[in-house]
Amino acid sequence: MTEKKSEMASSLQGSMKAVSKSATHGEPKIGVAEFMAIAKRFGFSQDALEKIRAIASQDDLGEGPFLANYYSGLPETCVQAFEHSARELFGVKYALAVSSGTASLHCAFIAAGVGPGREVICPAIGFYATAAAVVQSNGIPVFCDVDESLGMDPTKLEKLITPRTVAIAPTHVMGSVANLEPIMAIAKKHGLKVIEDCAQSCGATYRGKLVGTIGDIGCFSISAYKIVGGGEAGLLITNDDTLWARANQQAECGGLWRPVRFAPPRWDGELFNGTNYRLSELEAAVDTVQMGKVLAIQQRFNHVKQRILRKLDTFQGITPQKLNDATGEVGYLLRFYPPNGDLARLIVQDLKARGINANCRPADAPPDWHLSAYMYPVTEMRGPTEDNCPFRCPIYLERGGKAHYAASDCPISVDLYERLVSISLNQWYSDEDCDNLGAVLNQVLGIHCKQDDTAPNWL
Ligand SMILES: Cc1ncc(COP(=O)(O)O)c(C=O)c1O
Structure with missing residues (x-):
């Protein structure tokens, strides 16, 4: 220790603390006012709100709650509880809570290796978010027509497979289930991943198994519009270690999911530039209860x-x-x-x-992005810039890809949707x-x- 440092150390001994203890007893960052904002959003009457305020104000909240999943100091955060309940419900090794169903699909496609020059087969009926997530991953959606179940028609699937195909993404439409057995058999034959879009059918089973557990990854929207959900949330489930790690990296680019967050890559493909799709604690609290009802x-x-x-x-x-x-x-x-x-x-x-x-559908129905024929951001091949990537991506073209969309590609979907x-x-x-x-x-x-x-x- 230098002379100067030892001088400082001795002068600190026994000295007054710079900040008094009572300074930490001001208002917590998040306290009764925030709690009341939530109670108000529930729609309680003014009378009830005043009673809730009176009860809430009785407790000393200390520093108040920390409403993020990481570094909360809790034995189990709400996000962890949500993931825990999903693992138990679905009987899977991994569950990843994210901010929306679209985010879960984006993570799934990135995890499965979708990228420039690669294709994913999506159904002609479902919702645009599935195809959008493929495009966000720089891949190309290829639409497969449906049968009278409104799900992807397995008999139309094989002829859409090219050397560029990476995955098949059947949607379980509006509470019903896609015909997964033949889809899984085709995927296996061609070495493709199956990403189940279960956004509209959470809790449904196919031949005794919950949807989402049959393919390589199951994706769910847990939003207010769905069978279960609070506001906006998504869930990804899988049994695959690699897919889980890669989905995490896409969902949480801060590396907080890793045992040592800033450590170098532990294996090829573990680290890449993901984004932040973390779910909030408040949303997760609601969704855990919702999931228990499904x-x-x-x-x-x-x-x-x-x-x-x-x-x-x-x-x-x-x-x-x-x-x-x-x-x-x-x-x-x-x-x-x-x-x-x-x-x-x-x-x-x-x-x-x-x-x-x-x-x-009314006679003069407006376009509807649940049908591929109307999914204009895809079918018009619009990228956010005039280069229109990934549709005109040189890698895609080099690999022999030629993105093309027409309503006549999936005539059964157009006909069934109309009537x-x-x-x-x-x-x-x-x-x-x-x-x-x-x-x-x-x-x-x-x-x-x-x-x-x-x-x-x-x-
Ligand atoms: C089939 C399907 N996939 C994905 C999504 C996207 O879910 P979210 O709105 O949570 O992003 C939806 C939502 O409507 C959907 O119906």
């Missing part, structure tokens, strides 16, 4: 839908949506195809007049409600179509 929700919806379907007569020209697993789907929509859009609209009008929440009738069901319907709904549906279909025992069955 199996009961699936059972209630499935019971309701099956009971109604069993009541239905069969009619000439009415094709029920094909169900790849009738007992596994979540069943919040009952769907069928009349022979054309005009008849679909008449049937919907009559159902609505009888109090049934039915929908179809699709969807009836929204309620998980809380009593058996009597189901029987009444079935009777009214029979009545309305009977007005427009001839009852026919040889027509396709509902189940």
Whole structure:
């Protein structure tokens, strides 16, 4: 120790502390006011809010909560609890909580090796976010037409595979499930990854297995619009160590997920420039509770839908949506195809007049990004700059790729979408409600179509 330093050390001994202890007892950064902002967002009355404030103000919050997943000092943060509950629910090795379903897909595609010059096969019906996440990964989405289940048609899949294909990304559409067995067999034959987009069907099962656990990665949106979700969140599940690590790197470029965050790469492909898709603690707190409800929700919806379907007569020209697993789907929509859009609209009008929440595409319907034909940012091949990467990426062109999109690529999806009738069901319907709904549906279909025992069955 130099003379000067030892002088300083001795002068500090026994001296007064620069900051008094009481200075840490001011208002915490996050305290009652923030808590009340959340209570207000729940929609409590003014009277209730005042009572909540009175109770909340009684406790000493100390330094207040630390609302981030990392460095919280808690034995288990809300994000960790959410991931923990997802691992248990799905019976998987890894669950990664992220900020949205789109983020989970982006992480999945990056993890699976999607990048310049590579293609991913996406379904023609689902939501644009799947294809968008491929493009965000600098890959090219290739659309596969659907069958009457509205899921990817496995018989159309193989001819879309090229040396550039990396993955297949079937979407489980609106509570139903994609026909995964043949899709998995084709993927295996060609050495491709399967990324299941389960955003619309969380809790559904295919042949006894929860969707998301069958492919290499399962992606979920846990948003307010989905079967379970608070505001905005996403979830990625996998059993694969490498995919998990790479998905983490994409989700969390600060390296906080690593045992030693700033250590050099431990293996090839571990480190690259990811982004930040971390989930907030507040969102995770809500989503953990939501996740705990999903199996009961699936059972209630499935019971309701099956009971109604069993009541239905069969009619000439009415094709029920094909169900790849009738007992596994979540069943919040009952769907069928009349022979054309005009008849679909008449049937919907009559159902609505009888109090049934039915929908179809209006005659002058605007574009809809649930159908590939209308996914303009993809089909118009728009990049954020005029170079239009990745569609015109030289690497893609060098590898023989030629991005091309036309509505005629997936004609079945366009045709089915135009004449699709969807009836929204309620998980809380009593058996009597189901029987009444079935009777009214029979009545309305009977007005427009001839009852026919040889027509396709509902189940
Ligand atoms: C099939 C599908 N995939 C992905 C997403 C994107 O989820 P998020 O809105 O959470 O990003 C959605 C959302 O509507 C979806 O329906």
